[in-house]
Amino acid sequence: MSLSDTVIRRLPLYLHFLRQQPENVQNVSATGIAAGLGLGDVQVRKDLALISGAGKPKIGYDRLELIDALEDALGNRNxxxxxxxxxxxxxxxxxxxxxxxxxxxxxxxxxxxxxxxxxxxxxxxxxxxxxxxxxxxxxxxxxxxxxxxxxxxxxxxxxxxxxxxxxxxxxxxxxxxxxxxxxxxxxxxxxxxxxxxxxxxx
Amino acid sequence: MSLSDTVIRRLPLYLHFLRQQPENVQNVSATGIAAGLGLGDVQVRKDLALISGAGKPKIGYDRLELIDALEDALGNRNxxxxxxxxxxxxxxxxxxxxxxxxxxxxxxxxxxxxxxxxxxxxxxxxxxxxxxxxxxxxxxxxxxxxxxxxxxxxxxxxxxxxxxxxxxxxxxxxxxxxxxxxxxxxxxxxxxxxxxxxxxxx
Missing domain, CATH: 3.40.50.720 (NAD(P)-binding Rossmann-like Domain)
Structure with missing residues (x-):
């Protein structure tokens, strides 16, 4: 999977935002991420779909799984x-x-x-x-x-x-x-x- | 005169380069600037024409005049x-x-x-x-x-x-x-x- 430059530039923003959430936050919605970062809903949803699949309706994404997916995409494992x-x-x-x-x-x-x-x-x-x-x-x-x-x-x-x-x-x-x-x-x-x-x- | 964003981004490069030249360098050519900065000849000539007019054939630009023109364009007077x-x-x-x-x-x-x-x-x-x-x-x-x-x-x-x-x-x-x-x-x-x-x- 090859990501566009503009998508790659946004991934650190998502990762930083998710890591900043309190420990007890288990799920996050694309809407919540978009609001926190001043980005558009649709853009966030599209970006995250590229690296992790869609969030669950009414629940959103598992925060730690999404962090893992972002770290993978950004090469943090290696x-x-x-x-x-x-x-x-x-x-x-x-x-x-x-x-x-x-x-x-x-x-x-x-x-x-x-x-x-x-x-x-x-x-x-x-x-x-x-x-x-x-x-x-x-x-x-x-x-x-x-x-x-x-x-x-x-x-x-x-x-x-x-x-x-x-x-x-x-x-x-x-x-x-x-x-x-x-x-x-x-x-x-x-x-x-x-x-x-x-x-x-x- | 309104300069494009990409031109404005290059002006600090020119200014820095001209200021770095030894005191006794009176004239500089667009070719010399382009070579020093790793830019194209034609691009440098076009950019400088926008802020200072053309250089003199075989002589180029007066270095101090060009510095003044760049400082004006970058708002250094104010x-x-x-x-x-x-x-x-x-x-x-x-x-x-x-x-x-x-x-x-x-x-x-x-x-x-x-x-x-x-x-x-x-x-x-x-x-x-x-x-x-x-x-x-x-x-x-x-x-x-x-x-x-x-x-x-x-x-x-x-x-x-x-x-x-x-x-x-x-x-x-x-x-x-x-x-x-x-x-x-x-x-x-x-x-x-x-x-x-x-x-x-x-």
Missing amino acids: KKPAVIAGAGKLGTAFLEFDGFDDFGINIAAAFDCDAKKTGYSGSGKYIYPMADFEDFCRTENIVIGIVTVPASAAQDVCDKMVASGIKAIWNFAPVRPTVPDGVLLQNENLASSLALLSSRLA | KKPAVIAGAGKLGTAFLEFDGFDDFGINIAAAFDCDAKKTGYSGSGKYIYPMADFEDFCRTENIVIGIVTVPASAAQDVCDKMVASGIKAIWNFAPVRPTVPDGVLLQNENLASSLALLSSRLA
């Missing part, structure tokens, strides 16, 4: 190991953010070219010097790389990621690096999003 | 004041990130419901208790609100922002809050982006 390149403010925030663990990836470590940053971060994850990058990624079978270095270093870091066997790159540097065919690249430019919001205000 | 609600890891990273200042907004302060967080952040910006939110926003004419609170608090915070005169909300909580007509809402779900990247790997 977490993909990731690394962060660039332990500046954004990189460190990501390293210490436990929310990513819920969505099918496990951040194994961060790397920084400044050797003074080597050591444990606040969250107990390790920041290594950049010189150890390729060895670490090969040994730990890292498949996802998160780029939080300055723009001027982003292409070099992406090249290093590709050379280290990484298959998907999530880039936060404000450039568009190039990667070979077969490597996924997702550019995330927070400044661009902010510029867009700000311009709409004008 | 920075819009913003606040952050939620001084957790992501909120604090944003508060200390100086990159937003370059793109037409000025983050004035952060707010948190935990009074123990009150005080100066590492960057010298102040974190206030949530009780001061409306007064501060009214006094400082805040127009943009950045939401980095947990999902369960996001709707309350958005309501408070709207009641405080905020006109555009940039929401990082994993829910879709509702806002009245006339208020802009941009949802940014990093977990959703990561889920999408991770699922493409499967």
Whole structure:
């Protein structure tokens, strides 16, 4: 079963909502989920049908079964190991953010070219010097790389990621690096999003 | 002149690239910018024509003039004041990130419901208790609100922002809050982006 990008983007919302419900909530309705998330009823029902089948009339979905189905769809049973390149403010925030663990990836470590940053971060994850990058990624079978270095270093870091066997790159540097065919690249430019919001205000 | 969303999203990339060039670089070509950012030549030329006119044949654009034109288009002459609600890891990273200042907004302060967080952040910006939110926003004419609170608090915070005169909300909580007509809402779900990247790997 292949889900569309827009459906996949909504699955973490459902999962987060269901996990936030009190322990004693056994059943949830599509209507309740839709209201809680500010989404449409019909959309929620369609999305959930794709990953779990229909809810029972007047009862809805078993909450824990639906959580299981969402975790399966998001690959949480088989977490993909990731690394962060660039332990500046954004990189460190990501390293210490436990929310990513819920969505099918496990951040194994961060790397920084400044050797003074080597050591444990606040969250107990390790920041290594950049010189150890390729060895670490090969040994730990890292498949996802998160780029939080300055723009001027982003292409070099992406090249290093590709050379280290990484298959998907999530880039936060404000450039568009190039990667070979077969490597996924997702550019995330927070400044661009902010510029867009700000311009709409004008 | 009204620019499309996709053009506006690229303007911060150009601006960042031009500012990163050495001081003694007087002229830049569309080809050089395109190569530096991994974009297409034709696209760069079209985008720049919209905000600054065409470059001179064989010379290109005057770098400083182009920076001025981009800053104008992005509203940097008239920075819009913003606040952050939620001084957790992501909120604090944003508060200390100086990159937003370059793109037409000025983050004035952060707010948190935990009074123990009150005080100066590492960057010298102040974190206030949530009780001061409306007064501060009214006094400082805040127009943009950045939401980095947990999902369960996001709707309350958005309501408070709207009641405080905020006109555009940039929401990082994993829910879709509702806002009245006339208020802009941009949802940014990093977990959703990561889920999408991770699922493409499967």
